[in-house]
Amino acid sequence: MTQKRKKQTPDYRRASGPVAIKMTNDYLFKALMQKNKRVLKALICSLLHLKPKEVRSVTVTNPIILGESISDKDIILDVNVKFSNSKHINLEMQVVNKLN
Numbered sequence: 001m002t003q004k005r006k007k008q009t010p011d012y013r014r015a016s017g018p019v020a021i022k023m024t025n026d027y028l029f030k031a032l033m034q035k036n037k038r039v040l041k042a043l044i045c046s047l048l049h050l051k052p053k054e055v056r057s058v059t060v061t062n063p064i065i066l067g068e069s070i071s072d073k074d075i076i077l078d079v080n081v082k083f084s085n086s087k088h089i090n091l092e093m094q095v096v097n098k099l100n
Contacts, residue, residue, distance in 0.1 A: 027064070033079075034060040044081055044091065056082045061090070 033040045041058045045051065061078045082088045 030060075030064050034063045040079065044079065054084050056084050058082075 033043070037058055040060070041052065041055055044058060045055060059080045059082075061080050079091045080088060081091060
């Protein structure tokens with residue numbers, strides 16, 4: 001008699017060990033930021049020392065096509081940030097190229 005194994009869903013909250021691709025990879029960084037506006041807004045608020053309620057919206061103005069080469073080094077993330085006080089800025093985020 002064989003026992004049926006219960007399929008386990010990975011629990012990423014307890015993940016540990018080395019990460020194969022670092023967040024300093026331009027593609028991975030941009031893919032995450034364009035896919036999750038909440039994460040993008042939180043990062044911008046942290047970098048600019050803002051409260052989340054001060055930022056009305058964040059929009060990636062030059063999205064990448066997910067699935068393209070992960071080794072591209074010259075990806076630049078442009079983000080339009082609109083504030084609650086009706087002002088706005090355009091941010092350009094990029095990783096410093098360390099020739100790696």
